Amino acid sequence: MRTVSAAETAPTTHPWVVHAEQLRVRAGRHLAVDGLDLALGNGVHGLLGPNGAGKTTLMRALATVVEPAGGRLTLLGESVDGRGDYRKVRRGLGYLPQQFGFYPRFTVREFVEYMAWLKEMPKTAVPGAVQRAIERVGLADRADARMKTLSGGMLRRAGIAQAIVNDPAVLLLDEPTVGLDPEQRLDFRELLRDFGVDSCVLVSTHLVEDVVAACTDVVMMNEGRLLFQGTPEALIAQGSEGDAGDSPAERGYSALLRRHRAEAAA
Template sequence: MTIGRDHMMRAVSVADIAPTPYAWQIRAAGLKVRVGRKRMAVDGLDLSLGTGVHGLLGPNGAGKTTLIRALATVLRPTEGTLELLGEPVGGRGEHRALRRRIGYLPQEFGYYKRFTVREFVEYMAWLKEVPKADIPAAVQRAVERVGLADRADERMKALSGGMVRRVGIAQAIVNDPTILLLDEPTVGLDPAQRLRFRELLQELGMDTCVLVSTHLVEDVAAACTDVVLFAQGRLVFQGTPEGLAAAGGPEHVGDSPLERGYSALLQGPVKHGGSW
């Protein structure tokens, strides 16, 4: 997975340089999202996220995937408010224009095995309504950024699990999204690929709001400017990796300061919003 400087410049439109009408790319207030008939997987979330790389941490069953699916407009809010790029999300709207500006890699990534890498990423670019004339360059740029330029014409069924995951990242960034949502993106990547993926995250976070759900605390330490700790559908902590590390001590479980801070905060009472 080789990540270097971009070889192609993206055309800048008037919309790219116009002032944004919103303060935060993602803003939730009292957000609740129900899964099934009874379980409130996201339960009263207050959260504001802007440009940068935000790590979403939490134990299994915390509600991380449900939150990301709501942010991707796959699930509708049950209560509260959710705004993406200044637009309210909810009701019966299709949010078609909004989805063109979102990149999303779900935890369970489906694909067509008979497609080549290039064909699949082209298909996803078409679904995201990337202008037809721009698709070839956008696809080439995306596969280069995830280090798959030399595999672009191989069929998906011939790829390893880690390579398939990298194709998933490529399709998520092919439309140059303003909001990028990645649910466990490093699953299947080897240690060297994870290091290079962190470099890509840092590059993307320069002008994009990136939210990365992960179980790997070290990925957060290396790539994220902000940490969101989630448990039982509620916000436990939001702050810097350094702030998370400072929350723990030698008496807490973990092999690093970040892991000890993570353990310490999960052992305490859950806060309904804001920073710990």
Template sequence: MTPAPNAADLAPKTYAWEIQAMDLKVRAGRKKMAVNGLDLSLSLGTHGLLGPNGAGKTTLIRSLATVLSPAAGDLRLFGTSVSSTGDHRNLRRRIGYLPQEFGYYKRFTVREFIEYMAWLKEVPKKDIPAAVQRAVERVGLADRADQRMKSLSGGMVRRVGIAQAIVNDPTVLLLDEPTVGLDPAQRLRFRELLQELGREACVVVSTHLVEDVAAACSDVILFADGRLVFQGTPDELAAAGSSEDPGDSPLERGYSAVLSTSGPEGGAW
């Protein structure tokens, strides 16, 4: 039976964007400004975040997850300024987050771990069993749900990480290098899941794999040296390149072309 909506569910939506950054600056460590003057607005859909190593992608994802606080500028989630509030509990209930590396209790079963994460996300107790079952089914781990985490392969652990990120049916889903450790068949299924999730939420996927973005994302955000250097559809990024640019596909050549013009070291390793 579908639960009755509460007052918050019935309240009118009063914000235009799930994510809105205005001249956002975020530090990585004490000195480096890893995100430097970002203007960005994102709503429903699957958004691919691309960029070279050290571009600031992980710092941006962590700030969107409210793990890092802005150093300057304004970051708004669901119309609420992250900069002006120290209590992020209400925001975090609506966010799903998979970091590059996540901790877990090795003696927990898959089900126990995701139940624990659902509890941390304040999913109502009566809804947790169904939410956990749906999450493990969506990542293809229903047959492994009662195995201990320590017995899983690296790719399976990564899929558990995706499951815990979606167990609360988030409005904003943040995934940092989610396909690390997944085999080709699992990556294909994950792309399908991304497309499905993007119809329900604002999904931001940070990755080095241009082909995943091409297959699953509605738009591309290209980040370099802490700055936004391109935002548009995969086709628009592909059109930015030519046969003379490095890359094995039109999208990779477009990626190379934009980076080569984004700064003095845009094309360097």
């Protein structure tokens, strides 16, 4: 019997978990992502930008829901170019869109189990993984309640549970805190930090303070292009007391947008 080396059993690593070069993605006829260059590794990355910046379209491309119209996109070392087999990539993804579908008569447990099955998780691993995911989002006491009976915040937490059930290497969350109360948002931030240790987490949100509190890296888009990438502290440093916003982070965000728009108009 051949001896298996440690290198053969070690987890696969990639220079960048997510890597985009001059990425272009359409939303209908509109080129919503236009020449984006982006590199993300493990950690929690907050995705900011005004409405229409291309955030949701980018998330959909990273989730392999829509195909790139041009440029290069690599996820977990696999090229995403519209021609490959995405099954391997999708097994390593977790995705919560802004609006997600579900069968109203499913219980929370059945819904998360169904999503685990779609992600081709090993059958023996599913029950334990489902229970852990439900507990991590604080829905253990509602695990056997039907989805149609849940409040808006509970539905959002069920959506987060299905996204994390497979312990994804890439976790994509589009406006995940909508409907969550302040206490739940604090718990969610802690969950993000835990996942960011071993996974690449990208969170799209309009809540700048959530990004500063939970993220190690800030990605800011406008008009389909990368406007800024850096630490929360670097974002804060972009602003001053005279800029619009109720917090240092919001002032940094608004200052970046103001300067970008002024340069575009010049």
